[in-house]
Amino acid sequence: xSKLPDSDLFAVPLPKGFLLFSPRxxxxxxxxxxxxxxxxxxxxxGDHPSxxxxxxxxxxAELSQPPEQVIPxxxxxxxPPFLGLITTRACNLACAYCAFGxxxxxxxxxxxxxxxxxxxxxxxxxxxxxxxxxxxxxxxxEPFAAPEVVDTAVLRGRxxxxxxxxxxxxxxxxxxxxxxxxxxxxxxxxxxxVVSIDGPAPVHDRHRPAAPGKGSFDRVAETIxxxxxxELKLCLRVCVSTENVASLEEIVSxxxxxxxxxxxxxxxxxxxxxxVAAGLRPPDPVEFAVHGHRAIRRARSQGIKAVYSAAEMDxxxxxxxxxxxxxxxxxxxxQAASCYLPRWEWKQRDLTLEVGRVDGANLHVDSRxxxxxxxxxxxxxxxxxxxxxxxCAGGCLVNQTWPGCPHAYDDFCRQTRLLSAxxxxxxxxxxxxxxxxxxxxxxxxxxxxxxxxxxxxFPTMAGGHG
Amino acid sequence: xxxPAAPGRIIQYECASTTTWAVDDRGVIxxxxxxxxxxxxxxPEAAVWALIQRPYAWGRVxxxxxxxxxxxGAAASSLLQRCLAEWTAAGLIRxxxxxxxxSIAHG
Numbered sequence: 001x002s003k004l005p006d007s008d009l010f011a012v013p014l015p016k017g018f019l020l021f022s023p024r025x026x027x028x029x030x031x032x033x034x035x036x037x038x039x040x041x042x043x044x045x046g047d048h049p050s051x052x053x054x055x056x057x058x059x060x061a062e063l064s065q066p067p068e069q070v071i072p073x074x075x076x077x078x079x080p081p082f083l084g085l086i087t088t089r090a091c092n093l094a095c096a097y098c099a100f101g102x103x104x105x106x107x108x109x110x111x112x113x114x115x116x117x118x119x120x121x122x123x124x125x126x127x128x129x130x131x132x133x134x135x136x137x138x139x140x141x142e143p144f145a146a147p148e149v150v151d152t153a154v155l156r157g158r159x160x161x162x163x164x165x166x167x168x169x170x171x172x173x174x175x176x177x178x179x180x181x182x183x184x185x186x187x188x189x190x191x192x193x194v195v196s197i198d199g200p201a202p203v204h205d206r207h208r209p210a211a212p213g214k215g216s217f218d219r220v221a222e223t224i225x226x227x228x229x230x231e232l233k234l235c236l237r238v239c240v241s242t243e244n245v246a247s248l249e250e251i252v253s254x255x256x257x258x259x260x261x262x263x264x265x266x267x268x269x270x271x272x273x274x275x276v277a278a279g280l281r282p283p284d285p286v287e288f289a290v291h292g293h294r295a296i297r298r299a300r301s302q303g304i305k306a307v308y309s310a311a312e313m314d315x316x317x318x319x320x321x322x323x324x325x326x327x328x329x330x331x332x333x334x335q336a337a338s339c340y341l342p343r344w345e346w347k348q349r350d351l352t353l354e355v356g357r358v359d360g361a362n363l364h365v366d367s368r369x370x371x372x373x374x375x376x377x378x379x380x381x382x383x384x385x386x387x388x389x390x391x392c393a394g395g396c397l398v399n400q401t402w403p404g405c406p407h408a409y410d411d412f413c414r415q416t417r418l419l420s421a422x423x424x425x426x427x428x429x430x431x432x433x434x435x436x437x438x439x440x441x442x443x444x445x446x447x448x449x450x451x452x453x454x455x456x457x458f459p460t461m462a463g464g465h466g
Numbered sequence: 467x468x469x470p471a472a473p474g475r476i477i478q479y480e481c482a483s484t485t486t487w488a489v490d491d492r493g494v495i496x497x498x499x500x501x502x503x504x505x506x507x508x509x510p511e512a513a514v515w516a517l518i519q520r521p522y523a524w525g526r527v528x529x530x531x532x533x534x535x536x537x538x539g540a541a542a543s544s545l546l547q548r549c550l551a552e553w554t555a556a557g558l559i560r561x562x563x564x565x566x567x568x569s570i571a572h573g
Contacts, residue, residue: 112533148530151520155513155534158491162509167491181521188489189516 008067009043009455010387011036012421015436015443019424020455023316023390024067028424029059030433036458039063044456070390071318071378078367082135082171083122084322084329084340085115085153087146093175093216095208096278097239097269109146110332114358115153118330121363123160134161138172139329139340144182146332154189173237175208176223177216183223187230194235194265195224199251203244207280224259235263241275245283245291252295256302264299264306266292268415270399285411285448289418290438297426310412311419313427316390323353323397324377326370334358336365338373341398349402351376382407385452392416414448421447467517469524475563479518479550482560487515496558505558510535514549518559 012019017032020039031039035056041047042060052060090107091098119136126134136157143150154170161168169191176183176195186193197220198207205215227234236255238244244251252264269275269282283291292308299306310320319325323338330336331343336356339346346353353373356365380394380401386409394401400412409417418437425434437443450461471477481487484499493512496505507515513534517527532542553559 112529116533116536147520148522148526151517152530152533155516155530159509159513159534162492179521181519185516185520 007384007389007454007456009039009063010389010453011455011458011461012387012453013443013446013450013461014421014425014433015440016433018461019387019421021387021424021453022063022067023387024070025062025065026068026315027062028428030428030430036455040455040458044458068316070316072374074371078326078365078370079129080122080125080326080328081322082137082327083118084137084139084327085110085118085143085149086139086141086329086331086340087115087143087149087153088332089141089342090145091140091142091175092145092210093142093177093208094211095175097207097241097272097275097280108332110149110330111334112149112152113361114330114332114334115149116156117358117361117363118328118336119153119156119160120361121365122328123157123164123166126166127164132167133169134164134166135169135171138170138174140173142175142177143172144174144178144186147182147185151185158189175216176220176227177210178219178223180222180226183226184230187227187232190232192233192235193227194237195220195227196237196239197221197224197255198239199244199247200254203247203251206243207239207241221258224261228259228261233263234259234261235265236261237265237267239269240266240283240288240292241269242281242283245287248288248291248295249298252299252306253302256299256304261304264304266295266306266308268412282411285415286418286441286444288415289422289444292415292419293422293434293438296423297431308416308419310388310392310395310416311423313391313420313423317393318390319377319397320393320395321397324374326374328356328363328365330358330363336363338370338377339398346398349398350404351398351402353398376403382409382413385454385457386413386417387453388413388416388420391420409449409451417448417450418444467520467522467524467527471563475565478562478564479554479559480562481519482557485558489516498556498558500557505556510537510545511549514546515553518550 008022008024010021012021017030018036019028020031021028038049041049088109123134134157136153138150158168170189171192172190173194198204201215201217204217208216210216255264268288269280271282296306327338328336329340334357335354337353338355339353355369356363377397382401382405383389383394395412422434422437468476468478485496486499487494487496493506493508494515496507513531517531528542531546532539535542554561
């Protein structure tokens with residue numbers, strides 16, 4: 001038996017025993033310390049113990065299979081999953097925690113010719129890659145604050161899709177603060193939409209005012225109700241802060257009953273100078289994990305999928321977001337980048353995420369720059385020892401795992417580790433053990449802070465003695 | 467879609483009350499509820515259909531239509547005029563003249 005050539009075997013400490021997790025073999029199983037020591041001897045020390053039980057034999061055979069190759073090789077052709085269009089960085093709301101600089105962004109709108117050039121490029125790529133769909137995602141600011149740009153890109157996309165034998169597929173992330181006419185346009189022409197709503201009026205308006213002293217809840221709720229009449233995938237995004245974390249289960253239940261979305265997405269507040277000034281803080285990671293996990297279960301009982309995106313267990317990935325997946329996101333000024341954050345944010349992390357530019361009627365993309373971004377997204381030293389390496393994949397490259405960031409876990413890591421372990425246990429049908437984790441302060445502390453989950457580190461691990 | 471008419475007045479195009487429509491990959495499907503007739507509007511005419519449902523002024527419609535279809539201003543204008551005339555005659559859309567201030571007040 002040869003040693004494992006990579007870190008794809010992780011031992012996660014639980015109140016009773018351990019969770020063996022091989023994300024790139026899509027395998028998770030609960031084991032005791034003795035069983036893990038056997039695996040350590042086989043896969044790390046290179047021993048050949050005899051007399052294994054049939055169950056251990058089967059597990060060893062499965063773990064001896066090569067893991068899924070998740071990172072594209074250096075010469076893999078550029079393959080953008082979608083085109084992102086930031087129609088404007090301006091926004092018609094004044095959210096207290098906005099991390100996109102919308103309040104300080106100029107009211108610059110993408111020229112219609114830039115949108116057309118980008119759509120034409122993506123249609124050409126989709127045809128070259130023998131895709132079935134032409135995928136275009138709209139971001140902001142608030143993308144529908146520049147409705148003529150959206151309309152142009154949608155109508156151009158539909159024409160180009162038909163000419164190229166593709167099906168058009170449009171998605172948008174939006175604040176939902178606009179007229180019924182705008183909502184109906186989205187309903188008629190879009191396939192999926194993410195609307196931000198942080199709870200009932202008091203908490204939503206505290207987080208997401210239209211202007212100082214003026215709430216946005218009523219109009220946003222009307223928009224969501226209206227979108228719900230159309231045939232599109234409706235996702236509601238909830239930003240969680242200290243203001244709403246304790247009532248997360250009730251909020252998710254209420255959202256589910258009121259709007260019947262396809263998905264509810266829970267994300268924690270990313271601190272900004274604006275959020276600090278407004279007195280808004282991210283939730284405590286343990287409190288978020290406890291309430292978040294209960295909220296996810298509550299939604300499941302209503303037949304609705306709720307997720308914390310860093311703890312999604314749909315399969316292994318090497319990057320959390322569009323960055324590193326060859327995505328092209330075009331800004332109002334014609335810059336093409338892998339990230340939708342403003343350039344100054346990634347520049348201050350010494351990251352170069354620019355991969356091209358719209359020049360007149362053409363979008364020029366530098367495939368070498370795309371491969372460089374792939375490498376940056378796949379190489380995250382903080383994540384090397386963490387069992388969430390291939391599922392959370394390090395979160396945001398700019399804000400969580402930028403090159404040179406501290407290797408110690410931060411609160412994002414802690415809540416992600418707790419929620420990921422509980423998601424795995426739930427998926428294995430072991431909800432009782434997940435409950436055991438989330439009601440045991442010591443177990444949560446051990447799991448959240450465990451510095452090295454790799455099997456090769458197993459003999460030095462504490463925990464899992466129960 | 468609206469366009470200026472006599473001073474203080476605007477012309478507004480909108481779906482007839484008996485018309486229903488749906489978007490599909492190849493254009494727009496329009497149903498005339500008064501006759502039950504089903505009609506497919508292909509691209510690029512489907513872009514015109516989309517834009518007349520919007521509360522845009524004539525100039526804005528022309529800019530979007532020209533950009534989306536790749537037609538120059540004259541060709542885009544011709545396409546728009548032809549569609550409006552044809553669909554009005556077919557009873558799928560109707561043209562009304564309104565007081566400009568009233569139109570603004572109603573968004």
